């Protein structure tokens with residue numbers, strides 16, 4: 001067992017010295033409850049406050065791996081390089097800046113499809129990235145829920161475009177209310 005972080009109270013924030021990465025210090029604002037737990041004397045003396053003790057295995061588990069990664073690792077199980085995927089994500093996001101006003105202005109089936117597909121793709125990738133970064137490690141099957149929800153989402157939007165007024169008309173009708 002070894003201390004992961006030690007800190008001392010400085011002007012309402014806890015300055016943590018990360019003992020695992022020498023020379024790096026991070027300032028974290030704490031919840032106000034911390035002040036109730038500390039006596040006034042301990043604050044005024046500026047004492048070392050808390051030491052969180054984690055076993056090396058646990059601290060390693062909670063740490064993200066920062067590379068260096070091999071080209072195979074970077075590609076993973078994907079059909080394209082992550083950097084190519086990243087560029088496509090950004091091209092779609094930037095194109096949405098034009099597609100959104102254009103579809104409201106022109107309307108019709110083509111623009112219904114454009115807005116439904118780009119928003120769904122962008123939202124799908126965005127949430128998928130959040131799940132990969134924060135939850136996959138703890139809930140490995142979490143993506144399957146997202147795949148099901150995303151498929152239901154795009155199916156619902158396409159159904160709405162084919163069998164109802166369509167997304168662009170629906171947005172302008174909402175604004176007319």
Ligand code: HEM
Nearest residue numbers: 090093094096097100119120122123124125126127129130
């Ligand atoms: C024209 C409109 C939009 C633009 C230009 C845009 C742009 C972006 C960009 C550049 C990112 C990446 C940020 C990063 O990686 O640091 C992002 C992330 C994201 N976007 Fe959008 N976005 C738009 C609309 C939307 C909409 C309508 C949704 C919801 C369906 C959405 C959901 C998300 C999500 C979930 C993320 C991931 C957030 C994260 O990684 O923390 N965005 N957006």
